[in-house]
Amino acid sequence: MFEQNFQELDSGNAELFSSFYTALKSFVSEMVNEGVNKLKNIDLGEYSIVISSIKDFDVDIVIIADKESLKPVNKLIPKLIKSLYKHESLIQFWDGDKSELYLLEQPLSGLIKNHFKSTGKTLTEKQDQVLRSIWANRSQLSEEEENALIQERDLLIYKIEKTPILPDKIKIAKEVVELSDKLKDEGTFLRFQDEINRYKKELEDARFKLGYYLEKLKISLNEAIENLGDKPISAGDYKDAYLSLYSFSTKLKLLIESGWENYRQMATKLIDNDNISKDEISDTIQSIIKMSDNVEDYLQ
Numbered sequence: 001m002f003e004q005n006f007q008e009l010d011s012g013n014a015e016l017f018s019s020f021y022t023a024l025k026s027f028v029s030e031m032v033n034e035g036v037n038k039l040k041n042i043d044l045g046e047y048s049i050v051i052s053s054i055k056d057f058d059v060d061i062v063i064i065a066d067k068e069s070l071k072p073v074n075k076l077i078p079k080l081i082k083s084l085y086k087h088e089s090l091i092q093f094w095d096g097d098k099s100e101l102y103l104l105e106q107p108l109s110g111l112i113k114n115h116f117k118s119t120g121k122t123l124t125e126k127q128d129q130v131l132r133s134i135w136a137n138r139s140q141l142s143e144e145e146e147n148a149l150i151q152e153r154d155l156l157i158y159k160i161e162k163t164p165i166l167p168d169k170i171k172i173a174k175e176v177v178e179l180s181d182k183l184k185d186e187g188t189f190l191r192f193q194d195e196i197n198r199y200k201k202e203l204e205d206a207r208f209k210l211g212y213y214l215e216k217l218k219i220s221l222n223e224a225i226e227n228l229g230d231k232p233i234s235a236g237d238y239k240d241a242y243l244s245l246y247s248f249s250t251k252l253k254l255l256i257e258s259g260w261e262n263y264r265q266m267a268t269k270l271i272d273n274d275n276i277s278k279d280e281i282s283d284t285i286q287s288i289i290k291m292s293d294n295v296e297d298y299l300q
Contacts, residue, residue: 001059001091001094001098001101002098002101002102002104002105002108003025004105004108004109004112006109006112006113006116015197015200016124016197017124017127017193018196019174019177019189019192019193019196020123020124020127020130020131020193022177022178023131023134023177023178023181023189024064024123024130024134026181027134027137027138028049028051028062028064030138031049031051031137032051032060032062041070042137043133043137044064044129044130044133044134045126045129045130045132045133046066046067046126046129047064047065047066047067047123047126047130047133048064048065048066048067048070049062049063049064050062050063050064050065050070050073050074050077052077052081054081054084056085056088057084057088057091057092059084059091061077061080061081061084063076063077064123069116072116076111076112079111080108080111083104083107083108083111084104086107087103087104090103090104127190128186128190131181131186131189132186135184138184141182141183146183149179149182149183150183152179153176153179153180153183153188156172156175156176156179157176159172160172160173160176160195164253164254165253165254165255165256165257166199166202166203166206166254166255167203167255168257169195169199170196170199170200170203173192173195173196173199174196176188176192177189177192177193177196180192202254203254203255206251206254206255207255207295209247209251210248210251210252210255210295210298211295213244213245213247213248213251214244214248214291214293214295215293216240216244217241217244217245217248217288217291218291218293220238220240220241220243220244221238221241221285221288221289223240224236224237224238224240224241225285232278232282233281233282233285234278234279234281234282234285236285238270238271238285239270239271241270241288242267242268242270242271245263245266245267245270245288246264246267248263248267249261249263249264249267252298255298255299256298256299259298266284266287266288269281269284270284270285
């Protein structure tokens with residue numbers, strides 16, 4: 001319903017370790033759903049998860065903190081509960097809109113900041129230790145379950161290797177991380193967490209270069225047309241436009257499954273004078289001129 005991070009973690013690092021945080025939140029959800037009805041500590045190496053239920057609201061308070069902070073955490077929980085009772089109707093009649101619960105941010109944050117000073121620690125510094133602690137608290141898979149998950153994961157890894165499309169790689173790699181979490185496989189979990197971040201960087205680079213080559217294409221084409229003089233449009237020198245459009249199609253190939261081929265074919269027609277009619281070259285030029293300047297239009 002509501003979550004707040006009090007560690008000194010910028011958005012870039014939060015994204016970098018998104019798979020780790022997803023695994024951590026998934027584990028917390030599992031613990032809560034198992035029906036913890038009283039204050040309970042779950043060991044995470046140097047950290048602990050403290051779960052406290054509020055029966056009147058049918059909600060749980062979950063705090064993850066370093067072990068040095070457990071005493072003040074236990075003193076803090078009754079104050080947090082008292083603060084939540086001031087918003088009883090908001091919680092009891094909550095309609096699922098998370099933005100409504102950000103009314104809680106200021107009072108809850110104020111309470112916590114008054115009780116704790118930032119230690120500079122982050123969970124990500126010990127993510128391998130935290131992962132092992134999470135897995136130690138989970139029940140063991142049967143041999144049949146484990147083999148089925150390994151086969152499913154290996155098939156996904158094979159798919160990643162075969163697809164050039166970066167959004168698909170990211171989606172499948174996230175599934176590999178989820179399965180590695182279930183399999184308690186630290187090596188594969190951490191490796192594909194890094195792979196996801198690498199694919200995201202490649203995706204960002206591909207989108208940037210897609211815009212760059214699109215802009216360069218339009219400039220090159222305009223220059224070629226301006227240099228025509230009295231010559232017909234089919235007689236222009238479109239080598240630079242060809243290179244830009246070819247590169248555009250190459251980057252687009254990394255982002256969408258189909259449609260990039262059209263731009264590759266258009267690029268080829270710009271320099272294949274021996275096999276393409278003058279009318280077809282002219283039509284191709286007109287099609288390029290009409291191409292949208294908005295990169296997002298090519299990613300639909």
